[in-house]
Amino acid sequence: MKPKRTGKPEAAAVDRDHALHLLRAMTRIRRLEEKCAELYSAMKIRGFLHLYDGQEAVAVGVMQALTPEDAVVATYREHAHALIRGVSAGSILAEMYGKQEGCSRGRGGSMHLFDQETRFYGGNAIVGGGLPIAVGLALADKMQGRVRVTCCFFGEGAVAEGEFHESLNLAVLWQVPVLFVCENNLYAMGTALEFEHAVTDIARKAACYDLPSTAVDGMDVLAVETAAARAVAAVRAGEGPQFLECRTYRFRAHSMYDAELYRSKDEVRQWKKRGPIATFTQKMKRRGRLADADVKAIEGEVAREIEGAVAFAEACTWEPVEDATRFVYSEGRMP
Amino acid sequence: MIDGEQALRTITYREAVREALREALQKDERVFLMGEDVGRYGGCFAVSKGLLEAFGPERIRDTPLSESGFVGAGIGAALGGMRPIVEVMTVNFSLLCADQIINNAAVYLYMSGGQFNVPLVIRLATGGGRQLAAQHSRSLEGWYAHIPGIKILSPATVEDARGMLWTALQDPDPVLIFENSGLYNMEATLGADAGPVDIHQARVRRAGRDISIITYSASLYKALEAAETLAKEGIEAEVIDLRTLRPLDERTFLESVARTHRALIVDEGWRSGGISAEIASRIMEGAFYELDAPVARLCSQEAPMPYAKHMEDAVLPQAAGIVDLVRHMVNAHG
Numbered sequence: 191m192k193p194k195r196t197g198k199p200e201a202a203a204v205d206r207d208h209a210l211h212l213l214r215a216m217t218r219i220r221r222l223e224e225k226c227a228e229l230y231s232a233m234k235i236r237g238f239l240h241l242y243d244g245q246e247a248v249a250v251g252v253m254q255a256l257t258p259e260d261a262v263v264a265t266y267r268e269h270a271h272a273l274i275r276g277v278s279a280g281s282i283l284a285e286m287y288g289k290q291e292g293c294s295r296g297r298g299g300s301m302h303l304f305d306q307e308t309r310f311y312g313g314n315a316i317v318g319g320g321l322p323i324a325v326g327l328a329l330a331d332k333m334q335g336r337v338r339v340t341c342c343f344f345g346e347g348a349v350a351e352g353e354f355h356e357s358l359n360l361a362v363l364w365q366v367p368v369l370f371v372c373e374n375n376l377y378a379m380g381t382a383l384e385f386e387h388a389v390t391d392i393a394r395k396a397a398c399y400d401l402p403s404t405a406v407d408g409m410d411v412l413a414v415e416t417a418a419a420r421a422v423a424a425v426r427a428g429e430g431p432q433f434l435e436c437r438t439y440r441f442r443a444h445s446m447y448d449a450e451l452y453r454s455k456d457e458v459r460q461w462k463k464r465g466p467i468a469t470f471t472q473k474m475k476r477r478g479r480l481a482d483a484d485v486k487a488i489e490g491e492v493a494r495e496i497e498g499a500v501a502f503a504e505a506c507t508w509e510p511v512e513d514a515t516r517f518v519y520s521e522g523r524m525p
Numbered sequence: 526m527i528d529g530e531q532a533l534r535t536i537t538y539r540e541a542v543r544e545a546l547r548e549a550l551q552k553d554e555r556v557f558l559m560g561e562d563v564g565r566y567g568g569c570f571a572v573s574k575g576l577l578e579a580f581g582p583e584r585i586r587d588t589p590l591s592e593s594g595f596v597g598a599g600i601g602a603a604l605g606g607m608r609p610i611v612e613v614m615t616v617n618f619s620l621l622c623a624d625q626i627i628n629n630a631a632v633y634l635y636m637s638g639g640q641f642n643v644p645l646v647i648r649l650a651t652g653g654g655r656q657l658a659a660q661h662s663r664s665l666e667g668w669y670a671h672i673p674g675i676k677i678l679s680p681a682t683v684e685d686a687r688g689m690l691w692t693a694l695q696d697p698d699p700v701l702i703f704e705n706s707g708l709y710n711m712e713a714t715l716g717a718d719a720g721p722v723d724i725h726q727a728r729v730r731r732a733g734r735d736i737s738i739i740t741y742s743a744s745l746y747k748a749l750e751a752a753e754t755l756a757k758e759g760i761e762a763e764v765i766d767l768r769t770l771r772p773l774d775e776r777t778f779l780e781s782v783a784r785t786h787r788a789l790i791v792d793e794g795w796r797s798g799g800i801s802a803e804i805a806s807r808i809m810e811g812a813f814y815e816l817d818a819p820v821a822r823l824c825s826q827e828a829p830m831p832y833a834k835h836m837e838d839a840v841l842p843q844a845a846g847i848v849d850l851v852r853h854m855v856n857a858h859g
């Protein structure tokens with residue numbers, strides 16, 4: 191099975207409301223991440239912090255295809271996925287503050303956002319560790335006759351792990367309803383794609399498991415949305431697992447501890463010209479779907495949301511230290 | 526089976542596990558068994574023989590050689606509402622899925638602030654003594670018992686092999702059941718109505734007044750054999766089967782030590798940093814003033830398991846070694 195390359199999506203088909211919706215979603219991510227960086231410098235947030243700038247089109251584009259019954263498994267670079275999935279910016283920030291009102295009670299921090307209500311299963315900081323879990327969630331759905339999708343995000347670094355190959359093999363062997371989304375941002379920490387992989391065409395690796403796979407421009411939210419919609423529809427239709435490679439780029443350092451010795455400033459500059467928010471905004475303006483006033487309105491709205499989230503996190507409380515061993519095991523029996 | 530029927534029958538440890546699996550699969554449709562060769566092959570120790578025919582390939586699910594993949598899938602399936610029993614052929618291969626067990630199963634509930642529990646049971650064959658050399662003879666249950674968030678069961682008796690599985694399946698959190706492969710052929714008499722047993726208490730398997738021998742798994746039988754020999758010399762050893770290594774039921778062995786005033790820990794695991802060290806520490810903390818002699822330990826020698834029979838026997842704790850140690854302890858500190 192050869193990987194598909196999707197052609198140019200029909201931007202003309204996007205109406206004004208949808209354009210506003212996508213722009214708002216990507217803007218929320220960008221502004222949240224900027225705030226995180228700021229709060230990190232202010233020492234409000236500690237630990238590892240991995241930001242998503244540049245990759246917004248992936249989380250936003252893919253999530254459009256999911257319904258509330260679906261499940262999401264993500265990595266340590268997952269603020270965006272949680273936010274777009276429906277976890278509030280306030281509870282995400284509170285989590286990073288380490289407050290007990292955070293979405294993981296302050297137990298996880300930036301890398302371990304969890305939320306039962308939106309079926310957000312983390313927040314996994316072991317590269318590749320989430321893939322088998324996604325297969326299992328999908329297996330549970332299949333065995334219980336439920337039609338829903340488990341969507342699993344990971345970087346191209348995870349593709350070199352054994353668990354990637356084990357999970358793809360299992361998913362195809364068992365025909366479970368899972369969508370694998372590889373966010374290929376060209377670097378695993380400081381190791382570039384060509385130093386990580388003997389075969390750098392990631393979508394081809396999926397194809398060797400006879401897993402229907404598509405590679406898409408991950409800087410183009412409409413392209414991602416179109417490809418994800420197709421893939422998710424196939425999963426829902428019972429056609430088995432699907433694979434989507436989104437070719438993207440991370441604008442910021444890997445984490446807050448990264449001196450970025452492995453790439454040139456010029457390379458980053460070139461990629462920034464293709465930034466998903468700027469290019470989408472320009473395109474929609476050209477098509478007459480968005481006006482300057484819309485962008486301004488969204489920025490204002492998002493600024494207020496983030497401000498509110500910070501205020502919320504600030505006002506949240508610390509878990510009592512006596513609770514340090516709570517939830518090592520469940521309290522009481524199972525329902 | 527008729528309620529209250531007391532008819533006795535003799536079955537093996539292997540049959541007891543199989544019966545427990547069969548019962549669980551019958552009683553709860555969310556339960557399924559998966560692992561390498563559990564179906565068409567019948568289980569590498571023939572434990573699941575016949576279950577594929579009875580329950581079909583969806584519920585007796587053969588997996589490829591992907592320990593991390595299928596243990597992780599078990600975690601996911603548990604999160605998704607199933608009650609998976611994942612068989613990892615032997616503990617030796619669990620090192621390939623140690624990441625899923627330790628970094629996912631054990632921490633999901635905690636890291637999610639109490640939102641996502643993982644009701645998963647993992648069964649693993651364990652132990653040495655079958656001339657399988659270093660890579661196939663490990664006893665790592667004590668090592669896993671170091672990890673908060675999972676529970677570690679070590680059924681030594683046919684009754685426990687029959688009864689621990691169902692109780693483990695009722696637990697909301699991940700439970701690892703270590704079945705010593707040297708015990709699969711062991712026979713015992715069970716009531717026809719034998720069923721679930723508790724998984725939180727150690728048991729005194731033999732009462733005695735002179736020393737407490739604290740052990741678990743296959744070493745239990747070496748301790749019991751030693752106790753018989755010692756009894757002929759007038760030394761009465763109490764033998765405690767820990768049954769569960771995490772959480773550790775320290776009350777049972779502390780009370781025993783308070784009666785006997787001596788303690789010997791017998792463990793097929795290594796001495797350095799092992800579960801025997803943990804038990805000794807608990808005795809220091811909880812029964813120090815009861816002791817008439819220093820706590821002693823008999824563990825495997827600190828070497829990878831050798832292949833040759835005489836060497837393997839020398840490395841593992843044996844009944845004769847227990848007898849010698851106890852004699853010395855009782856006589857030197859009489």
Ligand SMILES: Cc1ncc(C[n+]2csc(CCOP(=O)(O)OP(=O)(O)O)c2C)c(N)n1
Pocket residue numbers: 267315316317318344345346347348349375377378379444
């Ligand atoms: C199993 C494992 N090995 C190493 C690490 C350290 N590490 C964290 S992120 C990372 C790079 C991962 O790159 P990729 O999967 O492409 O995701 P990205 O960071 O680009 O989003 C590494 C090596 C880890 N967390 N887990």
